[in-house]
Amino acid sequence: MLNCRACLWRCLQALDVPSTNAHRLRRNVNPLLEQGQRRLLSTVVRTVDTKPVYRNKVEQLSKHREEPWQKSAVAANQKKRERAVLRQRPAPGVAETPNLSRLSKRDPSLSVSEWERRKKELRYLQDPVELAGFVRKELGKDKVTEMVQLVRMASQSMQCVVSWNHIIDHYLAKERVNDALKVYNEMKKRAQFPDSYTYTILLRGLSINAHTSGVLSKALSVYHSLYAPNSRVEPSIIHTNAALRVCARALDMDALWGVAGKIPETGRGAANEVTYITIINAMRQSLLINAPKGETEEEAAARKERGIMEGRRMWEGIVNRWRNADMIIDEELVCAMGRLLLIGSRPRDWDDVLSLVEQTMDIPRLLPRLGSPGRQEAPLPHLRASYVSKQQRFDDDHLAPGKPPKRGDEFLALTPQGVGSAVSNPLSYAQPGNNTLSVVQEACQKIAASKAAREYWDLLTDPTTYNITPDLNNLHMRLRNLRQNRASAAAVKLLQEDLVGKGFEPRPGTFRIAMSTCVRDKNNHNSLKHASQILNLMSKTLEDVDAKAVSMFAELAGAFPLAKASDLIDALTVLRPIAQNIRLQLGVGGQQKYGNGVGAVYLKGEAREDAIIALRKIHGVYDRLLFSNLVAEEQKPPFKKERAILSSFIQRIMYKSGRKWEGAKDAQDKGMASEEVDLHGYLNDEAEGDVVKAARGKSGNGPWRKYWETPGDVRA
Known part of the structure; x- marks a missing residue:
């Protein structure tokens, strides 16, 4: 067992x-x-x-891999030879990758070294996606020639249309239009057929280079090739929009309407909001820029009238498609139509902007429609602009065949479609933004509706309603409305709270608009004080003062009808450091910056002329103070001295520019002593030193500051 x-x-x-x-x-x-x-x-x-117990030490060493053989030089040599075999490359002429096996002979235009480099790169770029990523990365390093060589070699073994697209895009971004078109033609010859993205990149790239000669004809040639019988790509609305953009920037309306005529009414290639935005903006630019030479105001008004009527008819189609949910209306499209209406010559066109906003954004009109009983009762002028021709001051009520709707009915608010109140409104209203705020303010300015402008501003900027944060352009439009209403105090408040107070960086034009508001409000006794506040704010905000704003302030002070001695002295107090800043910009110590890199910018050309005009108007303020009975004779010498320094500087600048200034002669005719005005432009060292030191911030408040700090009849 x-x-x-x-x-x-x-x-x-x-x-x-x-x-x-x-x-x-x-x-x-x-x-x-x-x-x-x-x-x-x-x-x-x-x-x-x-x-378990190991039977012998040899087995134990083997288990732990500590045998002597593994530590020997023989094992190390075998490991080294093994790695060398794994790293061994194929012999010359033997290709181990499919893309290199199909490679043809070397192009004679390439050197042997470049040919070998491209082959090494292709060995590790077997996939078209990897190749496209590599090409895009290297194009970012501006290696265009190398990538063109690489893509040419890769085209023999794979379809690399995306890589060709990257090269075309790079050329167009660098404004090399001809090179981009050569690559486009070459890729077709190499059996790399362009896809939809190729045409999109090409047409959009041509639109950003519309300033180059011959771009329009090239873009039209590429676009119309999409409609060829042998075209492999079906044209889409994206291609059409890009072609329309080229025509619009070239201001060729005939070519634009030729492209727009091919747009189908329905389907994939139907027009969208971008199409209408491009066409409407092109119409507006053409009406403003493409004016025939010698055109009269009546002819210009009639030409704009035809363009606006064409835009109104187009808007009817847009609204119908919007109601049928075939397209979306956004803020950019609404504002494009609004700005087209604003260039018209009829008050009805300007007023319809508010109806347009109500129709597309569901923002109620804060002003009755033009021609309505409520509008007639409102205290508003019927017309604002004097250049409106008599034929266009009122709506055309002539009879027309078919009794078409009245002008402005295409912008009426839409009502829900359906029976009863159970059907909700399917419309998707546009969201207002900064562009809408500017358009509404400009429309209110055109129709002189200051109250409505303020109400629209409060409604759109209110955090509880639309919560629009005004930008710099919005604030400029608001300042223009305040200027029209002569609201100088409101302009100063807007500058202090909404502009500087919220961190905006005002431009010189900002202070020009605000200063012109005070000029229009000159009959207000506080307007000069408001202008002084604006000028002080400009001095603190801008590195160098704006000469045109200074000119407006000096002109206001010189012609202020309610001016007293204190008003003129306060104005000169504000103007004195500003005049020193302008002198630095004109050349007294300002031609070269100081050693620490700080100094006034040297003015040239038109800006220099504006600065000279500003100094002359400041000189006029001195004249009004000295040649009047507002101050006593014994208190005039300090002002005469400052006036003489300024007069001498103006004479010197005018002499260098080859002109002659008669300000000194006028002063002598008005009874001043000849020694008070330096006709040769030379002053004593003490007076000149005071001016230069003050300009550089080293002197005090000037030799005549004490005269308006002391009480007495000077301030009375």
């Missing part, structure tokens, strides 16, 4: 002896057992032991 392995195994399982009795089991085994049975027993004994 024990000669059978299975029987022996069952016997051992039945014994179930502990590990301590294993040696007894080994003694009782018949020595006649076969060798295989002994090995089985040996295995069982080792399995029963708690910890």
Whole structure:
């Protein structure tokens, strides 16, 4: 029985002896057992032991991989040879990648080194996506020539249209139109057929280079090739919009209408909001810029009238598509139509802008419509602009075939379509923004509705309603409305709180608009004080004062009808450091900046002429103070001295420019002594030193500051 392995195994399982009795089991085994049975027993004994013990040290070293062979130089040499075999490259002429196997002979225009470099790059660019990413990355490093060589070689083994598109886009961004078109033609010759993105990139790139000669004809050629019978790409509205943009920037309305005539009414290529925005803006630019030479005001008004009527008819189609949910109306489209109406010559066109905003943005009109009973009762002028021709001052009520709707009905507010009140309005109104705020303010300025302008401003900027944060252009339009209303105090408040107070950086034009508001409000006794505040704000905000704003202030002070001695002295107090700043800009110490890099900007050209005019008008303020009875004679010498310094400087500047100023002669005719005016432009060192020191901030408040700080009849 024990000669059978299975029987022996069952016997051992039945014994179930502990590990301590294993040696007894080994003694009782018949020595006649076969060798295989002994090995089985040996295995069982080792399995029963708690910890296996290695039979020899060699096995232990092998288990831990610490045998001497692995540390020998022979093993290291074999490992080195193994790595060398793995890194071994194929022999010359043997290609291991599919794209290199299809590579043709080297182009003679490429050197051997360049050819080998491109081959090395292609070896690791097997996928067109990887190739396109690599090309785009290298084009960012301006490696155009290398990438053109690489894409040419890759075109022999794969379709790499995207890489060609990247090269065309790079050329167009660098204003290299001819090179982009050459690449476009070359890719077709290499069986790399352009896709839809190729034409989009090409047409958009031509639109941003519309200033280049011949771009329009090239763009039209590319666009019309999409309609060829053998074209592989179906034209979309994206291609049409890009082509329209090229025509609009080239101001070629004939080409624009030719492209627009191919737009289908429905389907994939139907017009969208971008199409209408491009066309309306092109119409507006054409009406403003493409005016025939020698055109009269009546002819210009009639030409604008035809363009606006065309835009009105187009808007009817836009609204119909909007009601049918075939397109979306956004703020840019609304403002484009509004600005087209604002260039018209009829008051109805200007008034319809508010109706347009109500129709598309659901913002209620804050002013009754023109011609309505409520508008007739409102205290508003019927006309504002004097250049409106008599034929266009009123709506044309002539009879027409078919009795068409009245002008302005295309901008009436829309009502929900359906029966009863259960049907909701499906219209998606546009969201107003800064562009809308500017358009509404300009419309209110055109129709002279100052109250409505203020109400619209409060409504659109209110955080609880539309919460529009005004930008610099909005604030400029608001200032223009305040100027029209002669609200100088409101202009100063707007500058202090909404402009400078909110961190805006005003421009010189900002202060010109605000200063012109005070000039229009000259009959207000506080207007000169408001102008002084604007001038002080400009001095603190701008690095160098604006000469035109200074001229307006000096003109206001010189012609102020309610001026007193204190008003003129306060005006000269503000003007004196400003005049010193202008002198630095004109050349007294200002031709070169100081050693620390700080100094006035040297004026040239028209800006220089404006600065000279500003100084002359400041000189006029001195004249009004000195040649009047507002101050006593014994208090005039300090002002005469400052006037003489200014007069001398003006003479010097005029002499250098080859002109002659008669200000000194006029002063002598008015009774001043000849020694009070330096006709040769030379002053004593003390007076000149005071001016230069004051201009550089080293002198005090001037030699005559004490005269308006002391009480008495000077301030009375």
